[in-house]
Amino acid sequence: MSAMETTTALPKIISVDDHTVEPSDVWQNRLPKKYLDTGPRVVRAPLKEISFLGGRFKPVMGAPGDDGPLGDWWLYEGLQRPLTRLDTAVGYSRDEIKLEVITYEQMRPGSYDVPQRLADMDVNHVQSAVCFPTFPRFCGQTFTEAKDHELGLLCVQAYNDWMVEEWCGPDAQGRLIPLTLIPLWDAELAAAEVRRNAARGVRAVAxxxxxxxxxxxxxxxxxxxxxxxxxxxTGTVISMHIGSSSRMPSTSADAPPAVGSTITFANCCFSMVDWLMSGKFERFPNLKVMYAEGQIGWIPYILERADVVWEENRGWGGVADKVHRPPSELFTEHVHGCFFDDAFGLKNLDAIGVGNVLYETDYPHSDSTWPKSREVGEAQMGHLDADVVERIVRGNAIDLLGLTPDGLWGGPK
Structure with missing residues (x-):
């Protein structure tokens, strides 16, 4: 009998790529009072216009009393960033998901409320989840682009405190796994923030x-x-989400979002080659990286090509003095690809590596397989042995993120 012939065969999922929509008071509750009028805060205002072309998201907020749909907007220094249906689309049919502004009341409560999130995880056969930010963007670009980096550092630290103490706090029962941010503009400050969070049990940084x-x-x-x-x-995994460069792949300024959505893996592809040819994995032998929402089907050819280039062209390719082993070997030891819907990649798993693949559900985004992540996984992994499925769906994440044998975050150490 196939390992997946029963509907109960898929183990409880550990998703390494979900998302949180931050409650409106995250920074207002944690910043010094002198920053409350310039730090992140939420107002309700009409939308004047909005577009998403060529990989660029451009919303324009209207003035009070203007016509237009009302939405909740994050304000920070001069930034005006609305909540949109693309931030939290679960619970809506595909045809209902459009580029529009929304309020907190118009989103599924599991997007921002811990008990409701756990309930939605239960519906989706998910035990534990790593969550990327929304307002800070996928790696804290919002604070990096701000003018006041003193305030930016406080915002990064406030987010991390909220992530560890509240989002992943006691109410989460160990089922939400912390992912923290760094001040990207200063590598020394970034190192200090990694160590501060590692001291309280955090093992992943964006x-x-x-x-x-x-x-x-x-x-x-x-x-x-x-x-x-x-x-x-510290054994902290570097987690890179598609779009964490603030530039989604596209082909032209007028390309519709569907073009970028089809080729989202491209940024991960470019990034992985950068890392493999950088020499960093040999200089930092315990370093681990993972690519959220990048899928995995593209990996075998890139590894094949990287090995050929390293072998044949390293003399003039600028890597002979720093990359001393085939890139495919470095990939096996240091890189993890993450997927939620990639039947092709799973059919070519031997060329990727069972230990280099992680599962995700992308809740609450429009690409999410919620509430059918279990069914999707069973359909796509039906040809794999049960022990392989176990590793993909949860075992690799447990090892990579230092979770308990039961797949839970152990909390601050």
């Missing part, structure tokens, strides 16, 4: 897939070494 798109140094430079050393020493 980072940009392509830092130069944010005006930051690349991973080929030495600028990030203090941050990388802190991750290496």
């Amino acid at each position: 980072f940009s897939e392509i830092p130069p798109h944010l005006g930051l140094p690349s991973v080929h430079s030495d600028d990030w070494d203090p941050f990388l050393a802190a991750c290496d020493e």
Whole structure:
């Protein structure tokens, strides 16, 4: 009998890529009073116009009394960022999911409320989940782009305190796994924040897939070494979500969102080659990275090509003095791909590596397989042995993130 012929075969899922929509008071409750009028806060206002073309999201807030749909907007310094249906789409049919502003009352409560999130996880056969931010964006770009970095650092620390103490606090029962941010503009401050959070049990930190798109140094430079050393020493996994470079893949300024949505893996592809050819995995042998929402079907060819380039072209390719082993070997030891719907990748698992694949559900985004992540997993993993399914769905995440044998976060150490 196939390992997946029964409907109960899929183990409880540990999703390494879900999302939280921050409650409106996260920063208002934690920042010094002098920053409350400039720090992140929420107002309700009409939408004047909105577009999402060429990978660029451009909303314009109307003035009080203007016509237009009302939404809840995050304000921070000069930033005006609305909550949209794309931030939290679960519970709506695909045809109802449009680019529109919404209020907290118009989203599924599990997006921002811990008990409701656990209930939605139960519906979806999910035991535990790692959650990326919404307002800070996927790796804290919002605070990096701000003018006042003193305030930005306080905002990063406030978010991390909320993440550890409340979102992943006692009410979460160990089922929500903390993912923290760093001040991307200063690698020494970033290292200190990694160590501060590692001391309380955090084992994952968000980072940009392509830092130069944010005006930051690349991973080929030495600028990030203090941050990388802190991750290496503490066993903190560097987690990179598609779009964490603030630039979704696209082909032209007028390309519809469907183009970018089809090729979202491209940023992960470019990023992974950067890391494999950077020499960082040999300098920091305990370093681990994972790519959230990048899928996995593209990985085998890139590894094949990277090995050929390393073998045949390293003399003039600029990597002979720092990459001393085939990139595919470095991938096996250091890189994890994450997927929620990739039948092709699962059919080519031998070329990727069973230990290098993690499962996700992407709740509450429009791509999410909620509430049918179990059914999707059973359909796509039906050809795999039960022990392989166990590793993909939960075992690899337990090992990578230092969870308890039961797949839970052990809380502050």
